[in-house]
Amino acid sequence: MDISFSSEVCIERARKRRRSNDIKDGEKEINIQVIVRCRGRIDREIAANAPVIIETNFREVQLKSPDKVLKTYTFDRVFGPEADQAKIFDHIVIPILHEVKAGYNCTLFAYGQTSTGKTYTMEGNLDIANGQMNKHAGIIPRTLFNLFQDLEAEAQDFSVKNAADGIRVLKQGSVKRHAAQTNCNKNSRYHKKTMADGEDLLKVGKFNLVDLAGSECIGRSGAENNRAKEAGNINKSLLTLGRCINALNERCLHIPFRESKLTRLLQDSLGGKTKTCIIATVSPAKSCYDETMSTLDYAYRAKNIRNKPVANQRVTKKALIKDYINKIERLEMDLRATRDKNGIFMSAETHQFLVNENKSRKDECEELQKEKEMLVEKALIDHQHRKNLQELQTKFNDLKAMSMGFGSTVSRKINDAYKERTKEISEYHKYIDEQLDRFEQQKNMLEQIFTSDGNVVTTFFGEINKLRKGFQEAAIKKDQGLRKDSVTMLKSLHDELAGQSIKMQTYHAKIDEEISTLVTTTQEHIDSQNQAIIACQNITEEAAKTETRCLEEHNDLLDNAIKKECNIATNLNEELLDIIKKELNKFTNAQIDRLKETYDKGMKTSNTKYLSGHKSQYSSTKENLAYLIKESKVDLSANVNNITKGMSSHLDKYKSLIESTLTSLERLTVSANDESSELHKQLVELFKSFASDVTQCYSSLQNKMTKSQMELESSTLQLKENSNALTNF
Numbered sequence: 001m002d003i004s005f006s007s008e009v010c011i012e013r014a015r016k017r018r019r020s021n022d023i024k025d026g027e028k029e030i031n032i033q034v035i036v037r038c039r040g041r042i043d044r045e046i047a048a049n050a051p052v053i054i055e056t057n058f059r060e061v062q063l064k065s066p067d068k069v070l071k072t073y074t075f076d077r078v079f080g081p082e083a084d085q086a087k088i089f090d091h092i093v094i095p096i097l098h099e100v101k102a103g104y105n106c107t108l109f110a111y112g113q114t115s116t117g118k119t120y121t122m123e124g125n126l127d128i129a130n131g132q133m134n135k136h137a138g139i140i141p142r143t144l145f146n147l148f149q150d151l152e153a154e155a156q157d158f159s160v161k162n163a164a165d166g167i168r169v170l171k172q173g174s175v176k177r178h179a180a181q182t183n184c185n186k187n188s189r190y191h192k193k194t195m196a197d198g199e200d201l202l203k204v205g206k207f208n209l210v211d212l213a214g215s216e217c218i219g220r221s222g223a224e225n226n227r228a229k230e231a232g233n234i235n236k237s238l239l240t241l242g243r244c245i246n247a248l249n250e251r252c253l254h255i256p257f258r259e260s261k262l263t264r265l266l267q268d269s270l271g272g273k274t275k276t277c278i279i280a281t282v283s284p285a286k287s288c289y290d291e292t293m294s295t296l297d298y299a300y301r302a303k304n305i306r307n308k309p310v311a312n313q314r315v316t317k318k319a320l321i322k323d324y325i326n327k328i329e330r331l332e333m334d335l336r337a338t339r340d341k342n343g344i345f346m347s348a349e350t351h352q353f354l355v356n357e358n359k360s361r362k363d364e365c366e367e368l369q370k371e372k373e374m375l376v377e378k379a380l381i382d383h384q385h386r387k388n389l390q391e392l393q394t395k396f397n398d399l400k401a402m403s404m405g406f407g408s409t410v411s412r413k414i415n416d417a418y419k420e421r422t423k424e425i426s427e428y429h430k431y432i433d434e435q436l437d438r439f440e441q442q443k444n445m446l447e448q449i450f451t452s453d454g455n456v457v458t459t460f461f462g463e464i465n466k467l468r469k470g471f472q473e474a475a476i477k478k479d480q481g482l483r484k485d486s487v488t489m490l491k492s493l494h495d496e497l498a499g500q501s502i503k504m505q506t507y508h509a510k511i512d513e514e515i516s517t518l519v520t521t522t523q524e525h526i527d528s529q530n531q532a533i534i535a536c537q538n539i540t541e542e543a544a545k546t547e548t549r550c551l552e553e554h555n556d557l558l559d560n561a562i563k564k565e566c567n568i569a570t571n572l573n574e575e576l577l578d579i580i581k582k583e584l585n586k587f588t589n590a591q592i593d594r595l596k597e598t599y600d601k602g603m604k605t606s607n608t609k610y611l612s613g614h615k616s617q618y619s620s621t622k623e624n625l626a627y628l629i630k631e632s633k634v635d636l637s638a639n640v641n642n643i644t645k646g647m648s649s650h651l652d653k654y655k656s657l658i659e660s661t662l663t664s665l666e667r668l669t670v671s672a673n674d675e676s677s678e679l680h681k682q683l684v685e686l687f688k689s690f691a692s693d694v695t696q697c698y699s700s701l702q703n704k705m706t707k708s709q710m711e712l713e714s715s716t717l718q719l720k721e722n723s724n725a726l727t728n729f
């Protein structure tokens with residue numbers, strides 16, 4: 001990630017009334033503006049005869065094969081190779097600068113594959129000749145020039161520093177890109193002259209201009225997820241930017257802004273209160289087809305991101321200056337702390353900031369925990385709800401079965417009754433037929449008996465026929481009555497059954513309706529709960545991941561700090577031991593010298609004494625000898641014995657003198673030895689106690705370090721467990 005340039009412009013808007021559209025600030029959502037710029041083929045592509053596969057229109061860009069259009073994208077504006085730097089600036093940047101002057105924070109960033117012209121678009125040629133920009137100057141130098149000219153023209157009371165300085169710094173910044181942001185800020189600030197009357201109100205609009213690294217890293221990282229980790233910070237930042245754009249596009253609850261420095265910086269520009277414009281740069285060459293499509297897809301997705309721009313509150317000049325002073329002081333403190341110390345040091349303010357951030361993370365975790373508990377409770381309620389629903393369904397099925405059973409019982413009973421009646425009627429018919437047959441037989445018999453008396457017979461048969469007719473009529477009547485009864489009964493039974501059936505149907509329909517409403521509501525409830533759970537899980541997972549990453553980073557920092565401290569302690573120990581060794585040697589040598597001196601002195605005195613004694617003995621012996629020689633001249637032989645005696649007694653004396661000298665020398669040596677060994681003992685004791693002090697000190701230091709390391713390890717373990725638990729959750 002390269003932040004090329006970021007300028008802050010303080011615009012004087014003293015005591016001006018809010019414009020009517022200001023009232024809608026923060027309420028009105030606007031889409032991020034997405035522009036596509038397609039450059040012409042560069043030398044390399046011409047040399048390779050790379051076919052052109054892109055065609056641009058006012059708002060459209062088409063990816064084409066020789067014979068057909070493969071894909072068409074629509075953006076806010078599309079610029080082809082014919083669009084020069086001035087055109088881009090006039091059409092894209094000038095309107096944004098108006099917004100900046102109105103106090104809005106605006107961000108413009110270039111995004112695309114490597115060598116597609118991001119830097120050309122953002123910086124271009126930074127040379128200045130005769131105070132004029134080069135025609136290939138990009139957005140940043142043009143912005144600088146424009147702002148300075150514009151502000152100078154707008155009000156006489158602006159004191160403006162020369163734009164060329166800004167560009168010089170920008171050039172330096174291009175070499176050391178990280179330094180550019182601070183330097184440019186410093187040089188592009190505008191100062192208003194002090195006004196004599198009243199308090200001045202200022203509106204501060206911030207314009208962030210960002211030139212990203214080549215976007216092809218995203219594609220690759222996305223395809224080979226495992227390698228993404230190795231691909232370094234640029235890759236991570238772009239990858240996270242892509243994920244943020246996707247998450248914003250899909251209206252996810254959690255957007256992983258915090259996962260990279262770039263997205264943290266751009267957080268407010270993506271879905272925040274800033275007005276944002278993305279320039280997607282592409283190559284027209286066929287060789288770049290995949291990357292071009294990936295860039296256009298990303299840009300197309302980014303189009304759906306909606307921001308709610310809010311103009312910055314007016315602030316008094318004093319407050320603004322105070323704010324800047326505070327910022328500068330904090331940065332100075334950090335810088336001083338870093339310069340003064342080794343290892344990880346930071347100013348108290350930064351430390352406090354980290355502590356606060358840590359606390360807010362902890363709070364976030366607690367909130368998530370509570371949310372999780374709430375969701376678990378809801379899940380339990382859902383479970384109970386589902387159980388109740390199942391029971392209700394079972395009861396309904398039972399009822400249905402029961403009602404069906406009732407219907408079939410009723411119709412069976414009706415059928416039975418109908419069969420019985422039919423049987424009764426047919427039996428009655430049978431009985432009548434039998435009776436009629438019997439009468440017929442009797443009639444024939446009587447016809448044979450009474451053939452002789454025609455009148456009697458005729459009368460008799462007349463009577464018989466009458467009887468028969470009456471009987472037949474009665475039978476028909478009875479039959480009709482029975483039929484009528486059975487029809488009435490059947491009808492009433494049918495009516496009753498139909499009534500019951502309608503009632504049952506209504507009842508069924510009602511229960512059906514209630515159950516389906518209940519099922520739909522429950523399903524909706526369950527779906528919404530599931531969505532909430534999934535969203536919460538995602539948030540928790542993301543939070544856990546972020547937390548784990550932060551903890552790992554902290555652990556690494558702590559590990560490094562401990563290692564550094566251990567190294568420092570080891571070095572110090574070694575240095576201390578060296579010093580002790582040297583001091584001991586010095587001390588021992590001094591003691592040895594002193595002893596030597598004492599010893600030498602003692603020996604010298606005793607030797608001198610011995611020599612002087614020896615000398616005096618020798619001279620007296622010599623004298624004695626001379627005397628003896630003299631005497632011997634008188635009576636040599638007579639005195640030989642005396643001489644021998646005298647000699648031996650002298651020799652004895654001499655011997656005893658030597659012995660006593662040796663004894664005193666021995667004593668002296670012993671006492672010197674004693675003194676030396678005493679001193680040695682004392683020294684040894686002293687060294688021992690000193691060494692034990694050092695050892696104790698060292699071991700207590702080691703214990704402390706081991707303890708703190710153990711504590712650290714256990715807290716790391718604990719943190720890992722916590723994070724695993726979070727991840728599992």
Ligand SMILES: Nc1ncnc2c1ncn2[C@@H]1O[C@H](COP(=O)(O)OP(=O)(O)OP(=O)(O)O)[C@@H](O)[C@H]1O
Nearest residue numbers: 039040042113114115116117118119120121213214
């Ligand atoms: N619109 C354009 N007109 C003319 N030349 C262009 C245009 N856009 C880019 N170029 C040329 O294409 C080459 C690559 O452009 P540039 O270095 O700006 O690409 P980039 O996207 O910034 O690459 P990187 O991601 O590697 O920084 C340069 O030689 C540049 O001058």
